[in-house]
Amino acid sequence: MCPQGDPRVTVVLAVYNRARELPLAIASVFAQTTPSWELLVVDDGSTDGSRAVAERYLWHPRVRVLALETNMGLGNALQAALPHVRTPYFVTLDSDDWFAPTALAELTAAMDAGPSDAVVVSANAQHWRDVNGRLVRHHVLRGRPFSDKFDFMRYGPYLVPRFYRTEAVRRVGGFERDPHGQGRYYEDKLILLKLTSLGRFLHVDRVLYHVRLHAANLTRPEERARLNAIKKAMYERMMREWGDPYELVWKLHPEGWLDVADLVPRPSGARQDGRTH
Incomplete structure (x- = not known):
């Protein structure tokens, strides 16, 4: 599957009606400095041709597309993808964001070099504002390490990227359809809270992820x-x-x-x- 050995990380990219933005996200995976990846695109019931855009990349042996018939929400789409992850690590990528070229290499190296109970690696994120189709550099979100699960509970911002140990996510039951968010809201906070009881969170103090800000992802x-x-x-x-x-x-x-x-x-x-x- 991979000319330099089996893939070690799966990029799980859930998409819902992002046909225009999706090629940049996928291109950032192809641009990685390490070849040791698989890409699993989960089309979450899109109606704008996002699935067709994703399927254009099926010529590559490490790209797969999982098509959901109806829109389920991000957490539920990630849970649907979890049985299809066949690598020791996976990382999520939002369909309107993109990776820095060294992201997968650096995140994998951090997990490999970390303690055996490390379950998540995050980094810093450059934000870009989408102004009439032009990306303008905005602020950098800097993550941090945490002393314990209660320290993480006090942390307000989101963590990106979220690079997971696959076995750990499965051990805590994955991305559940909880009664509050229904698998559509705060799926990232919930899975991270569950994982804090299981192991350590590591942090790479470098910008490895790029976030696109626009009207559709700024909550009203x-x-x-x-x-x-x-x-x-x-x-x-x-x-x-x-x-x-x-x-x-x-x-x-x-x-x-x-x-x-x-x-x-x-x-x-x-x-x-x-x-x-």
């Missing part, structure tokens, strides 16, 4: 209250599953997002160590 203010309620329910659920050692104290971000401000020990609850990172 009227939706924020609903999404904040979903996030709050997810976090409270995870705290209960961890033995409820802390009470969550919330704060409202200036842009309207809900973040954890503090974790207050419960007098009657036994504090768990939780030190997995």
